[in-house]
Structures are given as structure tokens and as C-alpha cells.
Amino acid sequence: MYKEINQEIYSLKEKIRAKEKLENLRELAIEEYNKNLKLMEELKDKLNKEKQDVTKLEGTSLSSFFFSIIGKKEEKLDKERREYLAVKIQYDEHILAMKELDDLIKKYDEELIKYRGVEETYKNLIAEKQRLLIREDTPKGRNLRNLLEKLNELKLDIKEVNEAIFAGENAYNALVEMKEPLESAKGWGTWDLLGGGFFSDIMKHSHLDDANRLSYNV
Numbered sequence: 001m002y003k004e005i006n007q008e009i010y011s012l013k014e015k016i017r018a019k020e021k022l023e024n025l026r027e028l029a030i031e032e033y034n035k036n037l038k039l040m041e042e043l044k045d046k047l048n049k050e051k052q053d054v055t056k057l058e059g060t061s062l063s064s065f066f067f068s069i070i071g072k073k074e075e076k077l078d079k080e081r082r083e084y085l086a087v088k089i090q091y092d093e094h095i096l097a098m099k100e101l102d103d104l105i106k107k108y109d110e111e112l113i114k115y116r117g118v119e120e121t122y123k124n125l126i127a128e129k130q131r132l133l134i135r136e137d138t139p140k141g142r143n144l145r146n147l148l149e150k151l152n153e154l155k156l157d158i159k160e161v162n163e164a165i166f167a168g169e170n171a172y173n174a175l176v177e178m179k180e181p182l183e184s185a186k187g188w189g190t191w192d193l194l195g196g197g198f199f200s201d202i203m204k205h206s207h208l209d210d211a212n213r214l215s216y217n218v
Helices: 002-058 062-069 073-113 118-135 139-193 198-215
Strands: none
Touching: 002 073, 002 118
């Protein structure tokens, strides 16, 4: 029985690794796609500019008239056309690259569907194997029970430490809050010694009451 379970666990581990590899490849393809998208947008702007330069020289613009007068219109037009074609080739190459990357991403998505839920199946199978081992009175079963007991004890210890930290933080905050009313009471006590009278006595006791109330939080 354990042989079959172990074989299935091994097979699931292979599937999980294959899924992780596909996910990494998909992320790389998406990064490359986004990079090419940005470059394509830049090339598109550059392509439009080069096209406008060619159109101006082919038409009756001021620049076309100027280069016609100096006898260099055809030379300038030929140069602008070559620059336009160079950018157009780059632009078309990026469109093709993005199409290929988009197809690749879709392919990865389709392949990843086959591995859907594989991690959950793996966890359930490991849990089932643990249950079977715990039920058996074998060295492995006893060892696993001991390990689980130690794990539960560690979890309880961590919980108690966290509760102690929380209580300590609350006590510290309460002491900080007590500081102000105690200092105020001390001040009114000094005023009382200087003859503050009935009013200072009331204020002093009021601050002491505040401090006493806050002390219950410590």
C-alpha cells in the first residue's frame, strides 16, 4: 500500500516542479512581451515622424521647395525613404515578436491547466500517509506521533510567547499613559505646598484617580 502511495507522491512532486517551471517561463514571456510593447510604441512614434518627413518632401511643403531650389530634393527624399523603411522593418519585426510571445503565453496557460489542483492533491496524499502511519504501531508510526506531539508543544510555546509579548506591550503602553497624570498630580502637590488650597487638592486627587484607573491595565 505504501509503495503505491509513495509512487503517487513522487509523481505529484514531478508535476509540481513541472508546473513551477512553466510558471517561471510564462513570467519571463510576459516580461519580454511588455518590453517589446514599450519598444513598439516608441518605434510607432518614430515611424510616424519618418513618414511625415517623406510626405512633406513628396508634396509642396516649404522643405520640398527649398531642396528643389538647391537641386537636392531627390537625394533628400531618397534618404528619408530609406530611414522610413529601416524603422518600418524594425516595427514589423517587433509586431511579429509580440505575436509569437502572445502565442507562447497562451500555450503556457493551456499547459498549466493540466496541473490545476496538483498542490492540493499532494498535500492530501501526504496527510493520508501520515494518518496511516500514526495508526500503525511501528517504529515509523511511533516516531511520527512523537514528532507531531513535539510540533504541537512548539506551537503552544509560540502562542504563549506571543501572548506574553502582547501583554508586555499593553503594560508598557499603560505605564506611559500613567506617567502624565502622575506628573500632573506631582505638580499640583507642589502648588498645594505653596498654598494652592482647596482647588489644587481637588486637581491633585483627580490626576491620582486617573493614574489609579490606568494602573488596572498594567
